[in-house]
Amino acid sequence: MTPDQQRSALVQRADAIFRDQSLAAVGEWKARTGGLAVGFLPIYVPRELLHAQGVLPVGLMGGRPDLEIIKGDAYYQSYICHLPRSTIELGLNGSYDALDGIVFPAICDVIRNLSGMWQMLFPRVLVHYLDVPQNFDPAIGGAFYRRDLEGLAEALAARGARRLTDDNLRQSIALYNEDRRLVRELYALRRREPWKVPTAELYVVLRAGLLLPVEESTPLFAEYLALAAADASRRPQDQARVLVAGSFCEQPPLGLIKTLERAGCYIVDDDFVQVHRFLRSDIPTDGDPLQRLVEAFLTDAVASPTRYIGDGVKGADLERRLAESGAEGVLFCAPSFCDPALLDQPMAARAAERAGIPWTAFKYAENSAQFQVIREQAGTFADSIKLWSGA
């Protein structure tokens, strides 16, 4: 096989995992290992902790556009985002039967309330609300977060997972460091040579990585990185470099990402599948490993709209990302009714303007099927950048 064919085969493999909403890969892993599998909602949970207890962390990001929502809609009014509907649908139709629990991180009121619904709908599975701190003092917010993580570890052990030990946790941290390092490299390659790493491909690989054990996602990322970097067949095109912001929870349909690329945009930075990049750098493997996990969250996490930015200038992180990625424009691409993204948007837009970068905004739902309007908007935006930007 040529490198191009190899890459294509890899993406197809990843796509098959990503497309399987019934989590067959998770079921197979459980059958093979006898371990527990625990899902987690966006954006971030410390997967190292679960892994160290022999638990498979499974990233859940709602449903694909072809999922027919029958029961899920009966639980939500029209003005609530789409992700909880598909999550309920997948729970009720048995797709999540392989899961022994779900962790609901504190990112918004919808996910928060969904945790209570899950307690009632699925009383046999573990439901853990991960109340991540908004106080970033290690002695205060850090202590609270550590206690929360210890509680999660105890709850997992009570369900049959092995007890958390420092050695196991250190080992897991090292594995996830490598996993994240490869994702950082993929993003760096895409910044340098975006034609080599189409986002529609990268996205599928990253989504597959959510459903695989780290021992399998790391080689997948490494292989894709090697194949993409080595591929000389893809040539640069006259596309506008854009940063896509706001899609950190409910994900856009793959068709929307493809639409943006076809409309003349190179996506050089984004918020998709953010758990892989929520921490910016490696977690040290020395010292108290649980404390290292806590500190990483407190001091090394991305400036997500779900996180209180107490110090410094709001939007400074977006300005930094714009500079680092060399983006020429920002696409604010948020799910409808997403409070964190949409309430943040006026401040983020001001940050883009401070940086002298043009922006445009549109919304989607994970089941959006028509992209013509977005294609027109993104295409016009890309054209305007190519015609009038300083580059």
Next chain:
Amino acid sequence: MSPAPTTPTPAQKDSSQVRQKEMIARHFDRLADAPGTGARSAYTFVPGNLTELLLSFDVLPVLPEINALQSAMRGKTAEYIAMAEKLGHSEDVCTYVKSDVGMMKSGNVGPTGQRLPSPDLLLLSYTGCFTFMKWFELLREEYHCPVAMLHVPYQADGRITDAMRAYVVEQLRTEVIPKLEAITGRAYDEDRLKALLAQSARAEDDLVWVLQSARHVPSPIDAYFGAVYYVGPIFSAFRGTEDAVHYYRELREEIEERIRLGKGPVTPDGEMDRERFRVVVEGPPNWTSFRQFWKMFADEGAVAVASTYSKVGGVYDLGFRHDPDHPLETLAEYCLGCYTNLNLPTRIDLLTRYLSEYLADGFLINSVKSCNSFSAGQLHILREVEARSGRPGGFIESDLVDPRYFSAANIKNRLESYFQMLDQKRLGAAS
């Protein structure tokens, strides 16, 4: 001959109403005078408000949520929201926030027509609502003043743990109090705080008595629409004050008198003659058509005998009282216990309990578009409460302060059908 001109009879106001009006007027006078007097003000939220702590520093509280609802009642929010949306705020997000932004951009004129001072501090009591955090991030960009962030953990498992309490107390000690000291130049005075907390507990006793008076048949109060007025002082700037103690004592005496006389609640059209339906209501009211909404209930002889909205600033009827002997711990406990900080199973338990304790015929959910904290999961609540209580629930949709989302004909229709259904059930049971 033409009839002799008549002058409208002035509305009869109870003494407690007059007192409340005077309290509010004095408070807004103080706020309007603040730039001249040098008084400090802090903007903060109703759930998890730390009024006693602010007052112990002589800091005047400003509640943007209350400003927004007052703006709605004065018909100003359509304009304010439009202004905010023009500035880039999404049509999908909380209309309290957009009303507040619009009001600020229009000169920050408060409900009494006086200009509100810019905040010296944004006290971000992050309790039971994600939007609060974004709201004050937005305001910080406008006012350029310090923010004290108080993260209040969620009662995800239906209980308050020692770790949660300790976390909140530590933040009070290290984040909130130092910032109040910095803006006022005064040291934290725990004795003063304790004295205020003791007064809070007295007022809370009387408030609970008033709300629980709705267990009487007929109920002497409306515990949703009417309760909005009753909870006003304790949810806003007056908890801990002598004024609040007097107000709630006076209110209690008035209700005692109503019970003695066998009177029903006061409605927009005067006293209700006959109580036909007793309902429990979940969710905040609509403010842009508050009176019209209330009348839809009153015209049917429906009385709200209990509501969850009257618990957003504190769930006192489950026994919590501010405890002056443990001032910071009690503030922490208060914040943690606010209604929207309770998980869904606890909310369902509470509603089911209200239905039984208040002898209600059924319950209604007013699901507001703006508030995911309240609304996400309410259809599940509807089902569960119906199943557990065996009493029928109704579901209506509106918004807090955006008039575009109050469809009067629709809501009236739904309410009438719901009450007809209650009637049918009653007839069916009797036959």
